[in-house]
Amino acid sequence: MTPSGPVLVVTIKDDPTADLVIVELHDRGVPVVRLDSGDFPHALSIAATITSDGLEGSITTPSRTADLSTVRSLYYRRPSGFTFPHLGEQDARFAAAQARYGLGGVMASLPGCLYVNHPHRIGDAEFKPSGLAAAAAVGFRIPPTLVTSEPDAARAFIKRHGPVIYKPLSAPLYRIDGVSCTVEVAEVAADGIDDAVAGTAHLFQHRVDKQADIRVTVIGDQVFPVRIDCDLLDWRTDYGRLTYSVVAPPSGITEALQAYLTHFGLVFGAFDFAVDRQGRWWFLECNPSGQWYWLEPETGLPMLTAMADLLERKTG
Incomplete structure (x- = not known):
């Protein structure tokens, strides 16, 4: 039987997309408990019992308590990390590890819960080399790519x-003079490579001679492909220069999208493709926690409804 209890929304406090999803669920009469794992333990507590009969217990925020055995779905967005500023360095490191494997382990083991997406599966899918290998296996065309520490x-x-372009393999917080910065995708020449490459792993990829970009958002079994036109190498650097249009994916793409998600155990993914001058789609990456709502006002695609339907576990 599908649990009929609350939807847990796990994210930071400032998350406009989550806000909209929560309003939609409230309007449908679906109970929601919103929490940020970074609030543990000062404003978030958990008591879970695990026996041969399974897992039961509760999770409590300042305004809500959820029965863990009845959670219908968990929407895992972008929670903040655990912090213990009142503890010394070693004690804080120990406490954070206990929180991650304790609270995190319980949240990842809810009986009958639909995860959008499961945090462990998100972790698996965030490795770019794994994503590219999986994309090739399910039939996507991928640009030649090198991961190396050898100049x-x-x-x-x-x-x-x-x-060839350079891409970061991950994007942790990076500050210069206290200002958060983004490591941008950029073209690189052979004579620009020096011995600093030996300092860590780097991703280099053939630059597709593209005419446009495609963002395909998959929410459950619904597929929302949007063409993004601009003159930028990385369209994320200036949203004001983008234009959008709804497109139909070429033959085989929809099946490959679902095969990719199945490979990683995901039910949601934000896929990026480059379209070359011949109209061929080249897989670039899939973000298992990607943003999506900004495309709905631009295109009219019913993405919010699709996400709420998925979390509600609505059928028919």
Whole structure:
């Protein structure tokens, strides 16, 4: 039987997309408990019992209490990390580990719960090399890509596959003079490679001669493909220069999207493709926690309804 209790929304306090989803669920009469794991333990508590009969217990915020055995779905967005500023360094590190594996382990084990997406599966899918390998396996066309810490390998790759761009493998918080910065996708030449490449892993990828970008948002079994036109290498750097249009995916793309999500155990994904001058779609990446709502006002696509239907576990 599908649980009929609340939807848990796990995210930071400032999350406009989550706000809209919660309003939609409230309007439908679906109970919601919103929480940020970073509030543990000062404003969030948990008591879970695990026996041969399964897991039961509760999670409590300042305004809500949820019965863990009745949670119908968990919408895992962008929670903040655990912090213990009142503790010394070693004690804080110990406490954070206990919180991650305790609270995190319980939240990842809710009986009968639909995860959008499961935090462990998100972690798996966030590794770019794994995503590219999975994309190739399900039939997507992928640009030649090198992951390396060897300067000579990078130079040889650029000479063979140029033009080539550099992408960060992950995007942790990076500040310069106290200001948060984004490491942008950028074209790189062989003579720009120096021995600093040996300091860590880097991702280099053939630059697709693109005419447009595509963002495909998959919510359950619904697919929302949007073409993004601009003159930017990385469209995320200036949203004001973008224009949007709804497109139909080429043959085989929809099936490959679902196969990719199944591979990682996901029910939601924000896929990015580049469309070349011949109209071919090249897979770039899939963000298992990507943003999506900003596309609905631009296109009229019913994405909010689709997400609420999924979390409500609405059928028929």
